[in-house]
Amino acid sequence: MTSPLLREQLRRRAEYTHKFNTGVGRYGWLRLTPAYSLKIVEELIANHPDARRILDPFCGTGTTALCAAYQGHESVTADINPFLIWLTKTKTAQYSQTIAEAAQSACRQALDMIARRTVKPVSTPPIFNIERWWNLETLGFLRLLRAAIDNAAEPDTPVHDLLLVAFCRTLIELSQAAFNHQSMSFGNDDGSTLPFPVDRGAVFAASVQFVLGGVPENPSGAASVVLADARTLKDKISGSFDLVITSPPYVNRMSYIRELRPYMYWLGFLQNGRDAGELDWKAIGGTWGIATSRLTDWKRPEGHFRSTRLTNVLQAIAHAENKHGSLLAKYVAKYFDDMWTHFCELPALLAPGAEVHYIVGNSTFYGTLVATEQLYAEMLSALGFSRVECRPLRKRNSNKALVEFDVVARWK
Numbered sequence: 001m002t003s004p005l006l007r008e009q010l011r012r013r014a015e016y017t018h019k020f021n022t023g024v025g026r027y028g029w030l031r032l033t034p035a036y037s038l039k040i041v042e043e044l045i046a047n048h049p050d051a052r053r054i055l056d057p058f059c060g061t062g063t064t065a066l067c068a069a070y071q072g073h074e075s076v077t078a079d080i081n082p083f084l085i086w087l088t089k090t091k092t093a094q095y096s097q098t099i100a101e102a103a104q105s106a107c108r109q110a111l112d113m114i115a116r117r118t119v120k121p122v123s124t125p126p127i128f129n130i131e132r133w134w135n136l137e138t139l140g141f142l143r144l145l146r147a148a149i150d151n152a153a154e155p156d157t158p159v160h161d162l163l164l165v166a167f168c169r170t171l172i173e174l175s176q177a178a179f180n181h182q183s184m185s186f187g188n189d190d191g192s193t194l195p196f197p198v199d200r201g202a203v204f205a206a207s208v209q210f211v212l213g214g215v216p217e218n219p220s221g222a223a224s225v226v227l228a229d230a231r232t233l234k235d236k237i238s239g240s241f242d243l244v245i246t247s248p249p250y251v252n253r254m255s256y257i258r259e260l261r262p263y264m265y266w267l268g269f270l271q272n273g274r275d276a277g278e279l280d281w282k283a284i285g286g287t288w289g290i291a292t293s294r295l296t297d298w299k300r301p302e303g304h305f306r307s308t309r310l311t312n313v314l315q316a317i318a319h320a321e322n323k324h325g326s327l328l329a330k331y332v333a334k335y336f337d338d339m340w341t342h343f344c345e346l347p348a349l350l351a352p353g354a355e356v357h358y359i360v361g362n363s364t365f366y367g368t369l370v371a372t373e374q375l376y377a378e379m380l381s382a383l384g385f386s387r388v389e390c391r392p393l394r395k396r397n398s399n400k401a402l403v404e405f406d407v408v409a410r411w412k
């Protein structure tokens with residue numbers, strides 16, 4: 001007999017798997033973006049067969065880069081998060097059959113080391129309330145598995161990278177938390193032991209099989225994946241691009257660092273909560289941990305984007321009947337100031353006639369609609385882009401006002 005709690009956990013996992021992990025091959029390795037985003041990007045690239053160089057300044061899990069590479073294009077993508085840079089490099093790399101066989105054998109060795117207890121577990125990563133993510137037995141297994149992977153494969157090699165992607169998948173599979181893109185929730189608050197899944201080694205082996213299923217899909221185009229800040233892109237990337245396809249952070253207080261922290265801690269990209277907060281403060285739209293308190297003292301820089309629409313929105317939010325109104329108005333102001341700084345980088349990177357696509361949703365704060373797409377359109381027009389359009393793509397949820405747009409413009 002399965003307990004109601006276990007049934008609920010299975011239901012949630014199936015829902016997660018269905019919604020976020022249906023991608024085939026390398027798209028599905030560790031996808032945190034839903035299937036519709038991939039479809040949009042695939043179509044945009046297919047509609048530009050002559051694009052020579054494609055840019056995505058907000059790489060995330062690398063959808064644009066991988067899609068461009070599969071369709072034979074050269075692309076450059078950037079992100080501020082080193083974990084996403086590693087993931088996208090791993091997804092877009094070339095792998096031989098020999099590497100796939102070596103990964104298969106390294107997987108067997110790692111599981112053998114765990115079974116024979118010939119490996120010392122890594123220390124528990126300092127994730128706050130880690131027992132809410134994994135019960136004690138699972139945590140013990142993951143610590144052994146993480147160490148065994150380092151023993152079975154040389155770090156910083158393609159075999160090691162492939163096993164780490166499988167490790168990340170295993171983290172999700174064995175977690176008590178329902179990971180998804182917008183929020184996270186936990187199956188049981190007390191972290192008590194659940195009898196699921198029974199064979200943790202088999203879960204890892206299945207994850208390795210899944211990852212290896214995508215190995216033969218070597219893309220024909222090359223992707224260059226760069227750790228860079230979209231506000232100072234020119235420091236790391238040079239032109240000229242004829243197509244930009246990107247999905248920037250939304251002005252919705254979602255923290256990518258918060259969502260990704262299990263992977264980032266286990267893979268060593270984060271060492272402590274302070275670093276996590278610092279990274280979130282650097283990220284556009286980040287408001288987690290230290291980022292919230294810093295916002296209190298933050299002042300708009302000289303030369304920020306001037307817009308009556310934005311001023312009205314900021315005033316409405318600041319004067320809403322809510323004690324956080326003025327802080328949230330600062331959050332929204334900083335988001336658009338940061339995006340303006342980013343847009344100002346574009347002209348130097350684009351070829352004449354280049355087309356840009358910013359896929360972004362609007363938001364509401366205390367009943368005030370923040371028409372992100374309109375503000376992007378104003379900024380692009382102010383920079384001299386032509387044919388600026390906000391094309392609605394889909395409603396984001398049951399709230400009719402929340403829509404996702406493709407903000408399209410042409411450079412000169």
Ligand SMILES: C[S@@+](CC[C@H](N)C(=O)[O-])C[C@H]1O[C@@H](n2cnc3c(N)ncnc32)[C@H](O)[C@@H]1O
Binds near residue numbers: 057058059078282
């Ligand atoms: C909406 S996500 C991109 C989703 C992406 N299309 C995908 O396939 O997963 C936005 C990304 O912007 C990144 N980001 C936030 N601030 C940044 C900045 N200042 N420079 C570069 N990337 C940044 C975040 O780390 C996040 O990965």
